[in-house]
Every structure is written in structure tokens, then in C-alpha cells.
Amino acid sequence: MTAFDEERLARLIRALPPAPEAWVRAAQELPLAKAGLDEIVARAEADARFRDRLVADLEAALEAEGYERDPAVVEELRVRFKSK
Amino acid sequence: MAQALTDSELVARCRAGDQQAWAELVDRFSRYVYAISVQAFRLSDADAEDVFQEVFARAYQHLDSLRDDAAVRPWLAQLTRRLCIDRLRASARERPTADEELELAGSEETLTVLEEALTVHEALAEVPEHCREILDRFFARDESYKTIGEALDLPSGTIASRISRCLARLREILEGRNDAAPPSGSR
Numbered sequence: 001m002t003a004f005d006e007e008r009l010a011r012l013i014r015a016l017p018p019a020p021e022a023w024v025r026a027a028q029e030l031p032l033a034k035a036g037l038d039e040i041v042a043r044a045e046a047d048a049r050f051r052d053r054l055v056a057d058l059e060a061a062l063e064a065e066g067y068e069r070d071p072a073v074v075e076e077l078r079v080r081f082k083s084k
Numbered sequence: 085m086a087q088a089l090t091d092s093e094l095v096a097r098c099r100a101g102d103q104q105a106w107a108e109l110v111d112r113f114s115r116y117v118y119a120i121s122v123q124a125f126r127l128s129d130a131d132a133e134d135v136f137q138e139v140f141a142r143a144y145q146h147l148d149s150l151r152d153d154a155a156v157r158p159w160l161a162q163l164t165r166r167l168c169i170d171r172l173r174a175s176a177r178e179r180p181t182a183d184e185e186l187e188l189a190g191s192e193e194t195l196t197v198l199e200e201a202l203t204v205h206e207a208l209a210e211v212p213e214h215c216r217e218i219l220d221r222f223f224a225r226d227e228s229y230k231t232i233g234e235a236l237d238l239p240s241g242t243i244a245s246r247i248s249r250c251l252a253r254l255r256e257i258l259e260g261r262n263d264a265a266p267p268s269g270s271r
Contacts (some may be wrong), residue, residue, distance in 0.1 A: 004255040013223035015201035019118035023133055026105040027140035
């Protein structure tokens, strides 16, 4: 980049509007979701009954145990427990 | 204001499990990822949202495999482009008319503009807070003088001159960077 007249700067600032807030927040919360996922997986590995309930009806099992049903976590669990 | 972390420092902190650093990394690159999918590849909102979440999910998952922490920016750009193309290919299979869109998508010209735009956006971090806010509100958020005046408690008549002064300040910073000739990706 070489010359920076006002018009060009304005155009370049305008080129990056903010992403929707909810998208940003969801991406920022990935570490929390990952921690929740790890906890559920660890518990399922240690508790065969819990694992069976996850396989039978994932969302119902999570709700019954009071886990927050983050869509990304649910999707990941669905993949993991279907394949087992 | 605290000195902003470089991309390398930010990545290192993320890798160490610093959740705040991850939030900062998402914040720093969210506009860029969003713009690539919506402007360069013209994805629908629903597809753009899927790509956006997938980019950051993969980045979070594979941060350890990034060889050069300073290269997080081109790494994210490449990841975004790849996922956008995958998405368009999937659409093309579903409806043949999307083939043409796939050919036109991801023009190098638009991607180059967005790359420059991110450089300018990063330079905004170096201007005073009041400048950053007014420039972002007016240009990036497309707010009117009236809205900005109310939000920042400024008379509408002073906004245009303030924007002009702030652009001049931003220009000085960018030209100072060019004079110092930093290597690209060194942030």
C-alpha cells in the first residue's frame, strides 16, 4: 500500500463492517464450549449408563443432567457417540 | 491504553489456554473473516455464518499446528477462502446455476482490497480512542451524523471536521509505517 488519500482510507475502513455480534460472541465462547464438551466426554467414558443414555437420546440426556445444550457441543457429541 | 499484543503474542497466549486472548483474537479477525465470505464470495447470511463459526472452530482446534505464529492472518484468510469454496461447490451440486457464481467468486481484487482494509483497521488501533470510534461509526457501521452526534454527545456540525482530522491522523500512522517498511505479517 502506498498512497493514502482520504477517499481511499474511507473506502478501506468501510470495507470491514463488524460481523454480527452474536456470531462473534459464539466464536469467542468456543473455549467454554470445548470445556463443556470435554467434561461430558470424560463423564461418558467413566459412566457407562450415562454413555448409553447419550447414545439413546442425546438431547434428553443432556437436559436431564442440567448441561447447557450449546449447538456446537451437541453436534460434536452427536458425531462422537454415533460413531461409537 | 495498554499496548496491543502482536499477532504472535496473541496466538501464543491462546495456545497457552488464555480465554481472554482467544476472545481478542476472534475480535481482531472477525471482520476480515466475515468480509471474505460476504464480499469476496458473496455467501448468503446463513452460509456465511456457518463458514464464520467453522473458521474459528478449526482455528481453535488447530492452533498448535500453526508453524509461524505471526502468520495467523494469512492462515485464517486461507482457511476462510477454502471453506467458502467448499460451501459454493456444495451449492453448485444442488443447483447448477451456482456454477457461474463459483467461477466469479473470490476475486483476487476483492481479496486484495480486504487485505489492505485489515491493515488500515489494525492501524486504527493506534489512533486516539475518540478517532477510532468516530471513524468506525461513520464508515464501517454506516451511522449518520445525527446518530453519531447523539451517541458521542457531539454537535452534528463538528462531526465532518472531526472525521477529516481523524483520517489525517490515521494517514500519518500508515505513512509512518510505510516509511519504517515493516515486513508484512510482522504485527
